[in-house]
Amino acid sequence: MRSNLGFFSDEKFRSIFFQTLVVGLFALGLFFIISTTSYNLEKRNIATGWSFLQNPAGFDISFSPFLEFKSTDTHLKVYFVGVLNTLLVSITGCIAATILGFILGIVRLSSNWLLSRLVYIYVEFSRNVPLLLQIILWYSILIQLPRVKQSLQVLDVFYISNRGLYSPRPIFESGFSYVLIAIVLAFISSFLINRWAKKRQDKTGQQFPVFSSSIGLIFVVPLILFFILGSPLSFEHPELKGFNFKGGLVIRPEFIAMFLALSIYTAAFISEIVRAGIMSVSKGQREASAAIGLKQTWIMRLIIIPQALRVIVPPLTSQYLNLTKNSSLGIAVGYADLVHGFGGISLNQTGQAIECMAIVMATYLSISLTISFFMNIYNRSIQFKEK
């Protein structure tokens, strides 16, 4: 029976044959693409290589909160500004979406029918309308705010207008670094106290007020130090000069629109994940903890949430990844993130599409991989450990 196809019936041979075939076809395709591309690039007079990164950009970026950017700066700096802006909106968005999503997920399970229906309607609307549309909608609401001269004033220090939100800019004087060091030390020591208290409780059953002592360390100690050092922090208030505000900290409407849309959209998904997670904890767990006399808040904190987290964290990770990737939609409202600044304007100015897109894609890939890496570590730490 084997003979009529000869070699082909041999599994080992077949496997090697097909893999070589695939690799060969792939290499052929790659060769074809590279040769046509280099021909096309030459014909269109497009330069290749990475030297364009050192050329001056020649355009301004309106929103760059971390790095000063002038139009004489290089394309490389455009890239860094873009990465920072992408990270800024992604991280703030993830934090806000998580908080809002957890609150909404718990409210969705509330015994109050009206409240839970209301959250349901919010979730359905927010999930089923394209994110890009929501971003554009928020932006169009924000730029219809009153002009700078008639800007809304909140608490005498914040000004809201169609140019964004102006707030006082904190100015750190030399002594402030001690306060920062104190805060960092307080975090480290409260972490150590937490570990020590846990060990002691496991051994002796004695409890230690970890929460209040941590609060004291993190807030009270730096605050006292702050006043001892003579309040080394002042504020620069925005002032209306001519047609615009001078000084102060400005948060542009592009950022606010991105932040609101991303966090509200993702929170809808997170709330469903949280709901599913809490519902996955069996009813017996709640009944058992009530039977041993735990308070309602303790049942949630000690019994339900730790078990629900095991279900929540893996899909939560993919929501974080989605939010980070979705932050690339900033281009629609002119938010100078990686795609808009470097992948958009720089690409158009230099014409070096392949290099720019390769850098942008590689950056997103590394951001995605970093998020998955840390979330996987966190996930492993909360998974059920068999002893």
Added chain:
Amino acid sequence: MNEMNEVRKPPVATTGIIGWLRINLFFNWTNSLITLFVIYCLYQFIPWILDWTIFSADFKYNYLGEQITNQEMCSRNLDPENGGACWAVIYVRFYQFIYGFYPKVEVWRVNLAYVMLAFALLPLLYAKLPYRKYFLYFTYIFPVIAYFLLNGGLGFTEVSTNKWGGLLVTLVLGCTGIALAFPIGIMLALGRRSKLPVISMMCTLFIEFIRGVPLITLLFFGMVMLPLFLPEGIDMDGLVRVLVAVTLFQSAYMAEVIRGGLQAIPPGQYEAAKSLGMSYWRMNLLIILPQAIRISIPPIVNTSIGLFKDTTLVIIVGILDLLGIGRGTLADTNWLGLSYEIYFFVSLVFFIFTFGMSRYSLYLEKKLKTGINMGAD
């Protein structure tokens, strides 16, 4: 003795409207306070939104009874105290929202394609359709018919794709993306689970790469880089370039969903198929895939919802889908400042499609849970 005979009160009712209200809205005093607060907010909000969208809105005529042809004639622009939404913009531009700039004489072709699409989807969505087999034949040839119908050829005058727009482009991108990504996704999923290391590695790399970058970079890739990859003389249509990007994107996500389905198939199924002497392809086509796809239909629908929403991204590379037409209308001085009306309408259209799809996926999930019992037989 008298105290012994005291009549106890009946237990609190938990049935009927009163009982339902008591349990769900007024269980304890915090609950009651929340309920009252929510009712108060709704009482403030609902009349206002109803008034804006319906009662004092203009549909075709303004409050003077004139037919509205530009934003200056909207009631709220004539008299800010009097008037809500100005839906006339949707009425006037309705044709563009649905067909883009498709020539009016040829528009019956788009309408016919819409109707045929409904018939093509019917056997896919409803498994108990009578004569489903014949309907399915139609579904298979529908893409070919739709191509000639919309694009031209075979005696139809050609309508170039830059005249397409609105819902037409949204549906073409969504449906083609999903339909093409499905077979590619199956191949990628099988490839990733393949025992051949080179193939498995290549599929894994492809899937993880696509899932790691945002769709917008792939759209840029399609728009800016794809033309550089092709030899001279081959000029790709803009819509096709976007379709390539969308299909690549969707197929990676589809592959992961189908891989999930493949993993759920008990190994006994593979062993049984092999012991019957089936080859790799026969085993997969006849035994494994039919079961794997059946259980992964709900997540497939969910990723399809995602793609349908993501088709709006094409406006960034200059293709006018539903949202693109909306933005174009807003840029027109005749309709300046009507952003809420236009975005409301576009959201509503998307909501109808995506909400319908998500309901359908829920219905399937319920049916699957009661219908089959994996691994028991």
